[in-house]
Amino acid sequence: MAKFDAEAKAGLSLIAPPFLYALGILAIPLLTILAYSFLTDGYLEIIRDFTWANYAEVLTDPIVLVVMMRSLIVAAAVTALTVGLAFPVAYYVSFVVRPERKAMWLFLITIPFWTSYLIRVFLWKVILGYNGVVNSSLTGLGIIDEPLTFILYNVNSIVITLAHAYAPFAILPIFVALEKIDRSLLEAGRDLGESRAMTFWRVTLPLAMPGVLAAVLIVFIPTIGDYVTPEVIGGGKIPMIANMIQVQMLALDNRPLGSALAVMAMVVVAVISAVFLFLNRRFLKVRQ
C-alpha cells in the first residue's frame, strides 16, 4: 500500500505540469465561455444577469438552424467520403504492401497533410473553379461545353476540399486496427469454407471496426468546426458554424450569444459522437 501511495504521488506530481497547463489554457476558457453563454449582452459590456435568452435565441433562430444543419451535412458527407475512400488504401497498405515498404507508404500518405493548409484549400478552389484545372481541362478536351457548375464555390467543393484535408486522419487509425488483426483468423475463416468476400465481411471488417469508428470521430469532430474552408472556398457566403461563432464573438461583439453558439455546437457534437459510439458499441467489445 505504501508503494502504491509513493507511485501515485510520483505519477501525480509528474502529470501536474501538463495537466495544470491544459487546465489554465483550455478548461478555464471553456468554463468562461459556458458562463458567458448565460449572461446578457449590454451595449459595451456584459451584464451579469443569469439568463436562458441566448440559448432561446440560438435554438429558435432559423439562420442558426440553417448553418448548423449545413455544418452537420457537410461534416457527415466529408466523413462518409473520407472514411469510404480511405479504407481500401489502409487495407492495401496493411494487407498487400510488403512489411519493409509500409513505413514508406505511410510517410507518402502523411506528407501532403503537413503542407500549408491554407494554400491547399486555396489550390482546391483553383482546381475546382470556373476557369479551374478540372473545368479548363474538360472543356479543352471537348468533353463538356460549359464549365461544371456543381463543383463551383459551393458546398460540394467544401466537401471535396475537406475530404482531401482529413485523408490521413482516416487512413492511419484504420491501418492501425487492420495491422492488429491476427492473420491466422483469416486463414481459419478460409479453412472453414468461407469465401474471400465472406471472410472479409465476417472477420476482417468487424475486427477493423474500432479503427473505422476512431476514423469517423477524428474526421467528423474537427470538420464540423472548420473555419478556413468555408471562408476561402465560399468567400464567406456559405458560412458553417465556426464562421458564425467568429462573427458573433468579434464582428458583432455579442460574446454571450457567440458563447451560446459555441456551447451548443460542442453539445451537438458530443451528443452525436456519444450516440454514434453507443450504436456501434458491439464493435468496441470485439477486441480483447
Added chain:
Amino acid sequence: MSIHSKGRGLQVYSVLYLLFLYAPILLLPIFAFNSGTIIAFPLQGFTTDWFVQMWGNATLRRALTNSLTIAFSASVLATCLGVFAARASTRFKFPGRGGMMAFIMLPMVLPEIIVAMSLLVVLLGMGVQLSLLTVILGHALICMPYAIAILSTAFSSLDRSLEEAAYDLGESKWGAFRLVTLPLVMPGIISSLLISFTISLDEFIIAFFLAGNEPTLPTYIFSQLRFPRSIPVIMALGTVLVLLSIVLLAIGEYFRRRGNARIGGSPTGGLL
C-alpha cells in the same frame, strides 16, 4: 492468381488516391514558376520573378520571423510538458490517470475555433495585450497531444530494468533519468520537437485571432489570398514551405526510426 489480381486492383486504386492527395501540391511549383499572373491554365512562360519578389517582401520576412519564433517556443514548451505527461502515463499508475490524460489530449479533437475563441475571450477579459506570447500559449496547447502521442511510444518501449540497474549502481532518480532514460528517448524528443514545430508553423486559426497585429506566415498568406495580384508570390512561398516541411518531416522520421531501432521496435508506424 486471385491474390495477385485483387492486390493489383487495390494498388491501382491506392496510387490514384495518392495522386488525389498530391494534386494540389503538384500544382504549386507549376504556378510558382508560371509568368502569368492568373492562376489558371494554359500556362504563360517560365519565370523566377515570384521567388525574387517573395525574398524582397518586408512584411513576409516579419511574418517568417514571427512564425519561427512562435514555432520554436511552442514546440519546446509542448515537448517539455509532453515529456512529463508521457513519463507519468507510461511509468506510473495513479488515480485519475485516464481522465487527466484524456483531458490533456482533448485539443486533438476539439475544433480549433473553440480553443481560439474561448482563449481570446479570457485574454480580452483579463486585459492581456495580444502578442506572439499569446499565440505561443495556444500553439503549445494544441501541439502537446501530438508531442505526447510520439513521446508515449518512446517511453512505453523503454526497458524498466535499465533504470533499475542505474539505481542499483547508485544513481539518484534524476541521475538515472538524465543518464539512462533521456538518451534512450532522445529520438522521440527530437521527433516531437519537429512535429510540433511543423504544426505550429502551419497553424492559422489561433494565430489569426490571438496574434493581435503581428503577422505570421499563415495569417499573411490568408490576407494575400484576397488579392489576385499577390497569388503568384504565395505560390512561390507555398513551394518553399512544402520543401521545408518535407525536409523537417524526413529528419523527424529518421530520428523516430532510429529510436525504434535502438529499442528493438519495428520500423512501421506513422508520424502520428
